[in-house]
Amino acid sequence: MIPDQEGPATPNGADKFDDEHYPAYTMGRAADMLGTSQNFLRSLDEAGLITPQRSPGGHRRYSRHQLRLATRVRELVDQGTAVEAACRIVTLEDQLHEAQRLNAELRAED
Template sequence: MIPEQEGPATPGAADKFDDEHYPGYTMGRAADMLGTTQGFLRSLDEAGLITPQRSPGGHRRYSRHQLRLAARVRELVDQGTAIDAACRIVTLEDQLHEAQRLNQSRRLDTVD
């Protein structure tokens, strides 16, 4: 017999895998996935682009959404854009994407 899990972690635990904002990646894993250094990720934190959550032990944890932003900054930096400018560009792109998503959602709501 398999023991039942207790507590709030059981209901909806699988949903965390689909949540793009769930901080499921350690700094080391995030850096490996992006092909960059941990120092690069720290610089994005210092620039205010991404604020990773912290584990109970104080280690940075990144979400898929944050990794997408970091990958875009990396792309711009590799093309010669200064990191501060790249962070600003990515922030504006992210805000534009969110506004477009909200507008699309509103359009769908008015059609119903």
């Protein structure tokens, strides 16, 4: 499940819709979209997997990329994997994906 678009976190953020790292989702909206609790999202922050940006009022804001990571952790946890182990697995998967993306870019430049 990949989250759909939601309005920007700031009024002038309309140009950020295509930026998967733009923190457009509130904690409540993110939890609803993932079908999980806000405590689950807090646990991912505590585990160091996701560090949401904070609004001027101190509220957590999540990006589509962070929600994809949280979705993958939730899948692993639902299969019986401990949260800490699931976070490590997802971190490694994300690092591998990024390395593959960079490798493809370098090959395209040759």
